[in-house]
Amino acid sequence: MTVHNSLILPLVTFHDVGMVVSLLAIAAGLIWLFIRSLKGMEVDRRIIFLFIFAAVAAPLLFPFTFSEKATPVVKALFNKVESLPPGSHVLLSYDFDPAMAPEVQPMANAFTRHCLEKGHKVIYMCLFATGQGQFEETMRDVIAPEFPDKVDGVDYVNLGYKAGNEGVLNVIVTDFEKMFPTDVNTVPYDSIEVFKGIKSCKDLDLIISIGGGRPGIKEWVLFVGDQADVPIATGVAAVVAPQLYPYYPKQLLGLLGGIKGAAEYESELVRNYPRFKDSPTPGLKMMGPQTLAHMVIMSFIVIGNIIFFTQRRRERKS
Amino acid sequence: MKRQVPLFITFFVGTLLILSVFIPPMENLGENFTLFFDIIAVFAFFLGGGNLLRVHFKKLSKKKRDWQYSIVTICGFFFMLAAGLFKIGNPGDIASSVTAEGSLFQTIYTNMFVPLGSTMYALLGFFVASASYRAFRAKNREATILLIAAFIILLGRTPFGTMLTVWIPDSMSIAQIPNLAIWIMNSFNLAGQRAILIGIGLGVVSMSLRLILGVERTYLGDDSA
Numbered sequence: 001m002t003v004h005n006s007l008i009l010p011l012v013t014f015h016d017v018g019m020v021v022s023l024l025a026i027a028a029g030l031i032w033l034f035i036r037s038l039k040g041m042e043v044d045r046r047i048i049f050l051f052i053f054a055a056v057a058a059p060l061l062f063p064f065t066f067s068e069k070a071t072p073v074v075k076a077l078f079n080k081v082e083s084l085p086p087g088s089h090v091l092l093s094y095d096f097d098p099a100m101a102p103e104v105q106p107m108a109n110a111f112t113r114h115c116l117e118k119g120h121k122v123i124y125m126c127l128f129a130t131g132q133g134q135f136e137e138t139m140r141d142v143i144a145p146e147f148p149d150k151v152d153g154v155d156y157v158n159l160g161y162k163a164g165n166e167g168v169l170n171v172i173v174t175d176f177e178k179m180f181p182t183d184v185n186t187v188p189y190d191s192i193e194v195f196k197g198i199k200s201c202k203d204l205d206l207i208i209s210i211g212g213g214r215p216g217i218k219e220w221v222l223f224v225g226d227q228a229d230v231p232i233a234t235g236v237a238a239v240v241a242p243q244l245y246p247y248y249p250k251q252l253l254g255l256l257g258g259i260k261g262a263a264e265y266e267s268e269l270v271r272n273y274p275r276f277k278d279s280p281t282p283g284l285k286m287m288g289p290q291t292l293a294h295m296v297i298m299s300f301i302v303i304g305n306i307i308f309f310t311q312r313r314r315e316r317k318s
Numbered sequence: 319m320k321r322q323v324p325l326f327i328t329f330f331v332g333t334l335l336i337l338s339v340f341i342p343p344m345e346n347l348g349e350n351f352t353l354f355f356d357i358i359a360v361f362a363f364f365l366g367g368g369n370l371l372r373v374h375f376k377k378l379s380k381k382k383r384d385w386q387y388s389i390v391t392i393c394g395f396f397f398m399l400a401a402g403l404f405k406i407g408n409p410g411d412i413a414s415s416v417t418a419e420g421s422l423f424q425t426i427y428t429n430m431f432v433p434l435g436s437t438m439y440a441l442l443g444f445f446v447a448s449a450s451y452r453a454f455r456a457k458n459r460e461a462t463i464l465l466i467a468a469f470i471i472l473l474g475r476t477p478f479g480t481m482l483t484v485w486i487p488d489s490m491s492i493a494q495i496p497n498l499a500i501w502i503m504n505s506f507n508l509a510g511q512r513a514i515l516i517g518i519g520l521g522v523v524s525m526s527l528r529l530i531l532g533v534e535r536t537y538l539g540d541d542s543a
Contacts, residue, residue, distance in 0.1 A: 045448050052447045066477035071500065098435030132417045133427040140419055160415065163363065164356030171352050174345065178353065184415040238475070245503055246512040260475050291476040293443065298472055300451040301465070308455045 015062045022058030026051065026292070030299045037303045040310035048300060055296040059288030066287055068260075068267040077233040077254025078268045080206060081111070086119030088205040089198055093220065094124065094131030095211030100237050101134060106262040106283040107235035108134070108210045109142045113276060114269055116147045116155065121194045123204075125159040125180070127168060127215040132161045132184065146279065153187060157194040160184035165215040169223035173201045202228040212237035217244060221251045235261060263287045325532045332530035370395060401426060467502055474499025 029051060033043055070078060081090070092111055096104050115122050124135050135158055143150060150156060159180045162168045171179040176199065177189040189195060197203065201224050209217040209232070217234040225232040231253050236244065238258025248255050256265055262283030270276050331351065338348030374388040400406065407422040408414050417424045456462040473479040479495035486494050492501060528534035 043451065048448045048451055049444045052444050056443070068477070069480075071496065073500075098432040099439035101432060102436050102440070130427075130431075132415070133424060133431070136417045136419055136424055137428070137432075144419075158415070162356065163359040164352075165359070167352045167356045167359060171349055171356070174349060178349065179356070184417075185410070186413040242503060242507050243511055245508045246515055258475075287477065291478060293447070294472050294476045295478065297447050297450050298469060300447060301454045301469065304451045305455055305465075308457070 019058065019062035019064055022054065022062060023292075026054055026058065026296065029054075030296070030303075033303055034299075034306070037306040038310065040307055040314060042307060043300070043303060051296050051300070052293060055292040056289040059292055063285060064288050065281075065284050066291065068263045068284065068287065070264040070268045073248060073255045073257075074261055074264040075254075075268065076249065077208075077256065078114070078265060080231060080233065080253055081114050081118060081120070082272070084118065084120060084205050088120045089123060089194070089203065090115050090120045091123045091125065091201070091204050091207045093207070093209045093211075094126040094134050095128050095209050095216045096134060096213065096237075097128055097130040098134070100212055101137075102282075102286070103237045103258050103262070104210050104212065104235055105134060105137060106259070106281075106286070107256050107265060109138050109280075110262065110265045110269055110283070111208055111210070111235070112138050112142050113146065113279065114265075114273075116143070116150055117273060117275075120205075122156040123159065123194060123198075124156065126161045127165060127219070128211065128213070129161050129163075131211075132158075141280065152185075153183070153191075154193045157192050158184045166219040166223050169201075169215075169219055173224050173228050175200055200228070201230055204228075204230050206230070207232045208234065210235045212240035216240075217247075217252070221247055225251055235265075259283055259286045259290050321535070321538060324538055325535070329530055329532060332526070336530075367395070367399075398423065398426065467506070470495060470502060471499045 033047070037043070084090070090111075092108065092115070094108060112122065124138075126132055126135065139158075143156070147155075152158075160183070162179055168179055176195065180189060182188050183192055201207065207220060207224065207230055209220045211217065211234075217232075217236060220232055220234075224230060232251065233254035234244065234252055235256035236258075238260070241255060241257030241261070244252060244255055256262060263281075263286070264283075266281045266283045270279075270281065334344075335348055335351060338344040338351075371392065374391050377385050377388045378392070401422040402416050405412055405414070405416060405421060405423070407420060407425070408416075408418055409420045410418055417427070450468075454461075454465050454468060456465055473482070474496045479499065483494040483496075491497050525534065529537070
């Protein structure tokens with residue numbers, strides 16, 4: 001034990017020192033640029049790239065996390081999953097590709113964790129061909145290690161991908177079996193226990209679409225949510241979230257936007273279920289790089305404006 | 319005749335699908351048509367794959383600029399196709415999922431496609447930073463409003479926003495930066511997005527009617543209509 005402590009202690013110190021040094025280096029660099037900006041000197045694009053690289057790399061190398069509090073849009077979805085009785089049917093649609101995955105995969109994993117912990121029956125499917133591969137990430141990182149007692153077909157089922165975009169939704173809104181006669185492992189629909197008492201999307205208790213592209217949440221709202229009157233929620237990339245506010249809170253009961261949304265959901269999950277304290281929380285971890293990157297971008301906006309006003313004043317004088 | 323038949327099919331199917339939404343007994347018909355659509359959609363993959371090969375083989379044969387990359391594309395395409403079709407390394411039998419853990423397809427997907435895709439998307443961060451430095455300048459009143467809104471949203475998406483305004487009492491919570499960011503999203507952003515959505519909706523209705531009634535014929539390759 002003593003040996004372990006003596007090994008860990010210097011590592012912790014190294015992390016702290018590394019973090020402080022990185023932050024100081026970034027701050028010093030920004031101050032230098034700020035002083036230059038007062039003279040009206042423009043900043044080269046490559047310097048901006050360098051700062052963004054440092055702002056993202058430093059918190060990844062020397063991680064630091066912030067405590068998050070769920071905003072009402074996130075809390076609404078968390079409370080919905082929480083309020084459903086065990087055995088409720090929740091559909092998770094993986095409508096994203098690897099490009100979006102860093103932002104939305106943490107949400108998908110958190111939803112899975114929450115639903116399986118509550119004892120809900122989870123149905124997985126995807127409108128993106130790449131969604132099936134992304135589900136395997138959840139399978140490997142969450143279901144297999146954290147819920148080894150959950151059985152495929154009994155507690156959850158993966159229907160996989162079907163081509164046709166909104167066409168797929170247009171069929172499953174009235175009949176699942178017509179579109180998915182088997183699951184992804186070719187098990188017939190009738191022999192899958194999860195589907196007992198489920199004929200269509202109308203029989204589901206909650207649908208969560210994770211993604212941000214097309215087909216995605218808009219199609220789920222238009223073709224399923226409105227028609228079948230099923231509660232729908234979503235977790236999307238930050239860039240898409242503003243477009244979905246018109247649907248909240250009537251057509252979308254909850255909305256997670258980007259890493260911040262994922263971090264809020266993860267923090268709420270850990271707060272309510274201490275069992276997940278040691279589970280991976282990529283959303284919370286990525287808030288460090290995101291926060292620092294945002295601060296750097298804001299600094300550059302300020303610097304850019306100082307340069308602009310300095311140059312304009314000079315032009316007027318001359 | 320070459321024009322009349324496609325026009326009739328469009329009119330017939332379009333009208334039928336609209337009716338199937340409003341007349342419950344016809345619901346099944348609409349579903350079946352959608353299934354036909356889904357089956358046709360699968361063939362788009364064959365077309366997509368064929369087109370990819372055609373473009374790259376052409377580039378290769380004519381030794382156009384950067385033709386070397388086409389070799390990588392074609393090899394990658396066939397390699398992944400083989401890994402998926404023949405389920406190489408799949409832990410289960412031929413009926414098991416193509417993405418089953420341990421299969422060659424999923425291994426390549428996880429270790430190559432996922433990092434490459436994420437990297438491409440992450441590069442955007444650099445350009446966003448550079449663009450905000452150049453574009454977000456208070457040149458006039460409109461730009462200043464945009465700048466202030468962007469600043470609040472950016473700050474509101476970080477824990478610093480909370481830290482900076484945590485001292486504001488709950489009775490004035492709207493002035494807290496995260497709440498201010500939500501207010502901007504829920505009011506100004508919402509109004510703008512809703513207007514765009516309604517506009518798009520009306521546009522879709524009008525375009526659908528034009529197609530069904532045969533007024534819009536550009537899909538037939540006829541520009542004169």
